[in-house]
């Protein structure tokens with residue numbers, strides 16, 4: 507006889523959100539290796555994922571998007587899809603969820619690291635730093651570096667990772683022209699880069715900031731790579747950027763209040779989301795979009811996902827096939843998945859001039875210009891199939907397929923061509939086939955030398 511209906515490993519946003527719902531009808535145990543609800547992350551999210559329960563734990567928000575590139579291309583626009591993208595108050599929402607779970611009669615246990623588990627015909631036995639527990643279902647919410655996924659041999663080799671480091675800071679002398687609600691979503695630097703390999707995959711990070719109020723910012727650097735970056739290395743680069751770079755003068759006098767950092771996956775939706783009596787959620791299941799938004803996905807889906815788990819528990823439908831069939835997303839259009847994959851490959855591997863041209867697509871002066879609303883939609887992945895077609899058409903007008911071939915691996919390129927067939931029709935695909943036929947690409951294909959910020 508199991509002690510719990512479900513044991514959730516990981517007391518981050520995914521584990522706590524799902525448990526807060528599931529504990530309404532089920533006996534749940536959340537185990538967290540640190541303290542549940544303590545996080546080094548913070549979030550802003552699209553307005554439409556904020557339900558009435560979460561709403562009181564949000565404030566302010568992004569109202570203006572900006573981008574600024576090393577060669578001078580700039581784009582800026584008022585938030586259009588939603589009048590604001592609210593900030594989540596992580597110091598209040600996560601403890602609220604933990605309290606809800608306890609009030610529902612379930613348990614959250616801190617400093618209780620997961621060690622191993624064994625699945626049998628009638629349950630899962632979980633060994634932790636605080637002893638053994640049994641449940642009918644194990645939900646892995648341990649985030650980007652899931653040991654449980656590794657144990658099952660679930661490969662994350664094809665993933666890209668965002669590595670992020672930054673700080674909430676105070677600006678005692680004011681915001682130097684920046685405005686409350688600003689979100690610099692993409693800033694690169696004109697300074698010389700000593701590293702000749704300078705794509706985001708190999709070179710410098712991009713810089714982002716959000717202006718939280720009239721004297722507080724959250725500024726951060728982001729790498730998008732196949733490998734994760736070490737925290738210490740990121741700390742040094744961040745310090746140099748906010749103290750020394752000409753392009754970040756507004757941050758030179760900032761007083762650091764709180765360091766934020768972390769890693770999250772991009773580009774892939776894991777094909778293996780479940781095993782016998784085990785299901786993955788949150789970053790452990792790659793709930794993500796081209797620029798992260800993992801918290802947005804959690805907020806958008808935790809109620810629905812918990813309801814489906816509740817039904818699976820009700821029906822005792824906890825086998826691998828049955829769990830794998832549970833949709834993780836309320837809706838997930840083909841176009842979203844395609845853009846997720848393609849944009850991540852593009853952002854990681856494109857050299858700076860191509861990224862400049864991508865940002866420039868949202869400027870009215872560009873002949874191939876598309877409305878900046880599409881930039882918002884690409885990054886929040888709230889995009890309809892016909893809008894995906896608009897974005898892909900604009901990109902394929904702006905960039906010759908040969909240029910894109912230079913920055914994508916052959917496998918990625920094959921995906922693009924498959925999608926070109928789906929979205930832009932046979933004539934474009936024929937051209938590519940013709941051209942590819944001439945090129946006979948080698949396995950690795952030619953690689954662009956990179957992302958030159960100099």
Ligand SMILES: Cc1cc2nc3c(=O)[nH]c(=O)nc-3n(C[C@H](O)[C@H](O)[C@H](O)COP(=O)(O)OP(=O)(O)OC[C@H]3O[C@@H](n4cnc5c(N)ncnc54)[C@H](O)[C@@H]3O)c2cc1C
Nearest residue numbers: 516518519520539549550620649768788789799800801802
């Ligand atoms: C700096 C930063 C800024 C971000 N900004 C945004 C944003 O603006 N908007 C947005 O939507 N998303 C954002 N994201 C992404 C978002 O934070 C993640 O997608 C989200 O945190 C995923 O939640 P999670 O619960 O799956 O994983 P996590 O937040 O990683 O939580 C996992 C939890 O599991 C625990 N754990 C791990 N291993 C074990 C173990 N063996 N035993 C017990 N417990 C364990 C960890 O201690 C942790 O508490 C940002 C990420 C970072 C790093």
